[in-house]
Amino acid sequence: MDQRPPARTPRRAGTAVLLLSLALLAPACTAGTGGVEGRPGASGLRDPYFPKLGNGGYDVTHYGLTLDVDPDGQTLRGTAEITARATQDLSSFNLDLVGMTVESATVEGRPAAVNRAGGELTLRPDAEVESRLHRGRTFRTVVRYSGSPRTITDSDDSEEGWLRTADGSVALGEPTGSMAWFPGNNHPSDKASYDVSVTVPEGLTAVSNGVLAGPPRTAGGRTTFRWHTAEPMASYLATLAVGRFGTRTTTMAGGIKVFTAVDPESAKASARTVARVPEVVAWEAEHFGPYPFSATGAIVERKGDAGYALETQNRPFFPGPPSIGLLVHEMAHQWFGDSVTPESWRDMWLNEGLATYAEWLWEEEKEDTPAQDSFDEAYEDDANWAFPPADPPSAADISEQPVYGRGAMVIHKIREAVDDDEEFFALLAGWTKAHRHGNASTKDFTAYVEKATGQDLTELWDDWLYGRSRPAADG
Template sequence: MRRLLVATLATALTLAGTALPAQAAPAPGGAGLGDEYFPDYGNSGYDVSHYDVRLRYYPEQDRLTGTTTILAAATQDLSSFHLDFVLDVASVKVNNRPATFAREGDHELVVTPPRAVTRGQAMTVVVQYSGVPSNKVAAGFTAWTRTADGGLAVGEPEMAWWWFPSNDHPSDKATFDVSVAVPDGVEVLSNGVMPRNPTQDILGWKRWSWRSVKPQATYLAFLAIGQYEITRDTAADGQQVINAYSDLLPPDFEDAARASVERTAEVIDWESSVFGPYAFEARGGVVAPPGALGFALETQTRPVYSSGFFRSGANMSVIVHENAHQWFGDAVSVDQWKEIWLNEGFASYAEWLWSEAQGEGTAQEIFDYLYATEPDDFWTVAPAEPGAAEIFGGAVYDRGAMTLHELRRAIGDDDFFALLRTWTAEKRYGNADTAEFIALAEKVSGQQLDELFQAWLYTPSKPAVEGASALARAAAPQAPKSWAQIRQTHELLRSH
């Protein structure tokens, strides 16, 4: 009887000219999230909450086999969806049912589940795969680094493609479990905490497990596999402090690296006093084998450093920079890659603040030196609109830091540091853009700041400086004591 009533009602509404709306058919998710600089990075149609990455790695062949389980929710009715991935896929299941899959382009895997996924529905996606990541080329390069004793998955803005399928864009953060089996005697480092000691199996292999319990962008997930000496400690707040040093480091590099990385907990405590509470569950650092990397990366909870940063001795500048990213880049992430000055400008300014705190040169002295000595082409790049080719360019780092210093001068120290702490508190674990930062700066300071930000962030020419020190800045001041190390650090950081 109820079915007859429903049918009669539908007929009556149709005759009255008020037909029930037709339900849209499920549609494919998009290949890309519309990032202005990298439009095919990430994928639309779903949101990931967790990755479980379980791997076995064969160092002699640089071969990975694995299963990644992705927990997600559909944000539309999906007939198919994309994953960013380049290794060889053996099978895919969606909600425990076999799905079909096909390659599209150089890094897209198109998955078609046996039945559509409705908007809001939970998806459990299981991908089994294998391959030699150092042999896979996408976007014109190979991000995975094969080393003499293992491999490194460390890179920006793309890295996940070479070791786990993902929605690879910083706007879709998730938690992670990473578990890797390797031959006995090989070590594995990754993000977060080590919930248990490595476990031995009967085949002479050992399984290392790592857990990241706070939201993390996919490019910030990393692997370092090889021969490492691992040090462990506990911070004052009880957090795990885990550092690792490649066994291949020359003794002089190793001593300088230890004299730097072992101060990580101290640096994070200082940065917490400036930027607000630390957002994550662990801390530490990894120093890669010589020649393996040409840069450092702010991999969440545990930055990875090229040994080159320590060729001239201890380098606190890079430790301060990468750990400042735990606030600016990791906890608060960009919603588009064009906004990267919000990462690099802030981390660079943290180096200036550390220099000031250590009595090695004030932020004003560093600003004055840069303003007087940077060449003309430095000023032709606007930090907030650098272009895809310049996201790691000097202006993003140093002109970005100069913008923050001019903002500090304009609104005063009290409002400036309150602004930084408010920004990291309000945007923690989320994404943000420059317009939001400008709006917050104006709210905190009570000032109208459009002219300042337009000149320093968006104008591809050298801004004028005002105030009593303008003439002094136009001269060629002596470089502060800290500047040589900051400059060397930035030259390496920008070699992504």
């Protein structure tokens, strides 16, 4: 998430039914016929900063969320359908969910035992279903839950999860907030496609990721909006904004759908920048490779509705009219963060350093400010030297300035090492192609750069990426 106007400063970052459904891919093998006995899926993926986020034992491939939202009461009810693949023989598995009241659960249509412990929802299927939950197989789970989604305060005091706005609500998920409004495997390493159907009072609009799957339908004073995200998406990038929006749908070159939703209070001040979304996307595609999604756009709320912008997939969220620099930054995340998603939260600088460098490139090409000038400014800023960008000291620091400014300096040093802009931009486009719609770590990136350049860049990584002191500017 980003709170960046005007300077280059870091941002931070009823009843519902959940169907967890995985297509049977391998022959059944039960303990009674010589199979391996199942074991519980891990209750966390041991992320360096959020060890309890995510769950082991399965891999989600699709979420289908059908939600009913009451903006006045700030309550939520609905249905979520999830398709996934078991990655081990399972006796039980976990979903991440905070708050809400869980009413019941079934696995493959049969009742399952449910336990709650903080943000962990543990489901244990009955013996007959468990005998089929082997690695590579699928299972269907239905979880009924209801209540008021929570606002989550992060360790850096920013707020995420479910945020009340002037005329509705917005759901923001970086790094933990998606588990406030739907159960799931809440870690960047497990990406999935999404279908989100949202019913709200007539007169309000519900905006999520992807493209509209047909026109809105109104009946009985309530309107349903259906959104489809075909490409894999990390749960922290899922969003839902409910309120009164002026919306516009167009199509840019390549058939990419452009959908913008702007709060009327922000419409005049944001009109010029929002109109440049296709221009920014096209410019970034020239530098970073083909745009990785079938839709783009923006959600612009009122000032004060949130404390930061966020690169929600397909259409970034802005808390008030964005500057062109902020739009460039969040759109660059569609390549760096959304398509190529960090393997863990320690790899956050790959998102922010590259998106910040996109701003420097825009200023260089569009505003006659050389990227070297931006580098020099960042180099002189003491805040960028608080810690190495690839090794923040705590979860509270993953969205602090070194991850942005010093991360961008690393990219500039790579550009200097390449010493040929055509080769440099080919390197960036190659990176986004190599990991398109996947996950990547810092080690993946450094290995890729060294292979692409044919250089040993150990000194560069030691000084600029991992070093704890400020190296010479020309080092």
